[in-house]
Amino acid sequence: MTMPSSLGGRLLAEPIREFGRAGIFLVTAFARMRFGPLQLGEILRQVYFVGARSLVIIVICGFFVGLVLTLQTHDTLTRFGAGDSVSTVLALSLFRELAPVLTAILFAGRAGTSITAEIGLMKATEQLDALDLMAIDPMERIVQPRLLAGVLAVPALVLVFNVTALLGGVFFSVYMMGSDPIVFWSNMQASVELMKDFMGGLMKGVVFGFLVSWLAVYFGWSAKPTSEGVALATTQTVITSAIAVLLIDFVLSAFML
Amino acid sequence: MPDPSAATDASAVAIRLDGVTLKRGDRAVLTDFSLAIPTGKVTAVMGPSGCGKTTVLKLITGQLRPDKGRVWVGETEVNKLRGADLNHLRRDIGVLLQNGALFTDLTCFDNVALPLREHTKLPEPLIRRLVLLKLQTVGLRGAATMYPRELSGGMNRRVAMARAMALDPGVMLYDEPFAGLDPISLGASVRLIREINRALGITSVVITHDVEEVPKFADFCCIITDGRVVASGTPDQLHQSDQDVVRQFMKGLPDGPVPFHFPAPPIADDLLAVGV
Numbered sequence: 032m033t034m035p036s037s038l039g040g041r042l043l044a045e046p047i048r049e050f051g052r053a054g055i056f057l058v059t060a061f062a063r064m065r066f067g068p069l070q071l072g073e074i075l076r077q078v079y080f081v082g083a084r085s086l087v088i089i090v091i092c093g094f095f096v097g098l099v100l101t102l103q104t105h106d107t108l109t110r111f112g113a114g115d116s117v118s119t120v121l122a123l124s125l126f127r128e129l130a131p132v133l134t135a136i137l138f139a140g141r142a143g144t145s146i147t148a149e150i151g152l153m154k155a156t157e158q159l160d161a162l163d164l165m166a167i168d169p170m171e172r173i174v175q176p177r178l179l180a181g182v183l184a185v186p187a188l189v190l191v192f193n194v195t196a197l198l199g200g201v202f203f204s205v206y207m208m209g210s211d212p213i214v215f216w217s218n219m220q221a222s223v224e225l226m227k228d229f230m231g232g233l234m235k236g237v238v239f240g241f242l243v244s245w246l247a248v249y250f251g252w253s254a255k256p257t258s259e260g261v262a263l264a265t266t267q268t269v270i271t272s273a274i275a276v277l278l279i280d281f282v283l284s285a286f287m288l
Numbered sequence: 289m290p291d292p293s294a295a296t297d298a299s300a301v302a303i304r305l306d307g308v309t310l311k312r313g314d315r316a317v318l319t320d321f322s323l324a325i326p327t328g329k330v331t332a333v334m335g336p337s338g339c340g341k342t343t344v345l346k347l348i349t350g351q352l353r354p355d356k357g358r359v360w361v362g363e364t365e366v367n368k369l370r371g372a373d374l375n376h377l378r379r380d381i382g383v384l385l386q387n388g389a390l391f392t393d394l395t396c397f398d399n400v401a402l403p404l405r406e407h408t409k410l411p412e413p414l415i416r417r418l419v420l421l422k423l424q425t426v427g428l429r430g431a432a433t434m435y436p437r438e439l440s441g442g443m444n445r446r447v448a449m450a451r452a453m454a455l456d457p458g459v460m461l462y463d464e465p466f467a468g469l470d471p472i473s474l475g476a477s478v479r480l481i482r483e484i485n486r487a488l489g490i491t492s493v494v495i496t497h498d499v500e501e502v503p504k505f506a507d508f509c510c511i512i513t514d515g516r517v518v519a520s521g522t523p524d525q526l527h528q529s530d531q532d533v534v535r536q537f538m539k540g541l542p543d544g545p546v547p548f549h550f551p552a553p554p555i556a557d558d559l560l561a562v563g564v
Contacts, residue, residue, distance in 0.1 A: 161383075164381070165378070165406070166378040166379050
């Protein structure tokens with residue numbers, strides 16, 4: 032294939048090729064998907080590794096995001112005499128945008144990098160070859176469980192993020208600023224739509240979980256089997272995941288509004 | 289003298305490569321390469337680093353496909369197999385990779401049990417007994433609950449050996465099984481290769497360049513250089529060979545038909561080059 036002659040064309044050509052390769056990889060992974068007792072056990076094990084082990088960072092970040100968001104909105108809204116709407120702003124911004132997006136980016140940093148590094152190192156130490164030689168499909172044994180684990184884990188983590196961020200908001204608004212808790216909760220209840228706002232955010236979590244896991248397993252799978260190659264692959268996972276999540280978030284938000 | 293590269297009796301040959309040519313880019317790794325591995329014996333495939341030994345192993349397992357020529361394992365033409373058919377063949381081939389390639393997140397027991405759990409419907413108590421027997425064979429039953437990181441390199445390779453023979457394959461392939469081993473581990477590995485071959489009545493191929501150890505376990509040897517079999521025979525026959533390339537390899541001479549220097553322009557031209 033000839034290289035495009037313009038600078039813009041050359042800059043775009045490689046990302047498009049990479050996207051094509053990642054697409055073919057994904058189609059192959061789905062085409063070879065198989066569910067047996069061993070496979071389900073491995074998926075659950077991966078949900079624990081990528082999900083449960085990300086809980087601490089999600090809880091801590093969620094709490095502080097809720098805290099700082101309430102601090103900023105409380106200050107601004109009080110100036111305009113709308114201090115009672117803090118919980119509405121907090122809940123809508125969390126459920127619709129902040130929780131799914133931040134959880135996905137944190138997930139990419141915590142679990143995505145570990146998936147990429149693990150698969151890259153398995154490649155470098157011939158573990159993928161060993162599976163292949165034992166007539167065990169590495170795509171089925173290694174890639175698919177990690178891909179599906181992300182789809183299951185991220186929405187659950189979004190839920191946890193929502194809860195801890197709300198607790199952070201309640202802590203600041205009710206306990207530090209003395210707002211009325213009944214007003215806080217009732218305003219939130221009145222303004223949040225369960226399906227559109229709350230479930231929409233969880234759906235975003237499913238999409239982002241799939242996106243981040245796909246990129247993480249792809250970059251691990253295609254990493255050069257050297258220490259430099261694995262390091263580069265983990266960096267690619269974080270950067271590409273963050274950009275992809277923000278980009279897809281805009282598209283999803285535009286459709287969901 | 290029995291010559292593995294020239295064996296013609298189909299039943300006496302477990303693995304055969306016929307006129308295989310394989311290129312990587314413009315460079316030919318193997319050129320019109322032919323080799324026949326006798327059934328039920330231990331065959332050592334030797335040669336200097338980069339001569340194509342591991343490529344031969346990858347051709348046998350179907351990881352690589354030849355550009356020209358054919359590869360047979362028993363009655364099966366490997367280079368024509370794809371997908372499920374190739375996997376079916378691989379269940380009958382045990383491979384010990386150079387560094388063992390054990391799964392670091394699994395215990396030794398689970399590493400050995402993996403192929404049994406994937407490919408058989410045996411009940412767990414029976415799998416447990418089979419795994420313990422395999423680990424007993426390599427002397428590591430006591431390490432069943434340990435992780436690969438807790439064992440030495442030599443022990444890891446022995447666990448990998450137990451995993452490779454978990455499904456009782458008809459062919460065992462060993463890729464550089466002695467590289468980096470201490471004398472005790474090396475002695476244990478040599479004995480195991482010999483014992484496993486004898487006890488299971490299988491065909492073994494050992495890729496190695498350890499000239500000293502070969503007579504202790506191999507029935508036949510062949511030497512590869514520049515992508516061709518240049519000599520074959522019993523270890524004693526190769527030790528007594530007066531062929532230059534065989535003498536150089538068996539005696540570990542640094543220079544000879546296999547040159548010490550990588551091809552380069554004359555040193556005077558390089559040193560006296562103007563403007564460098």
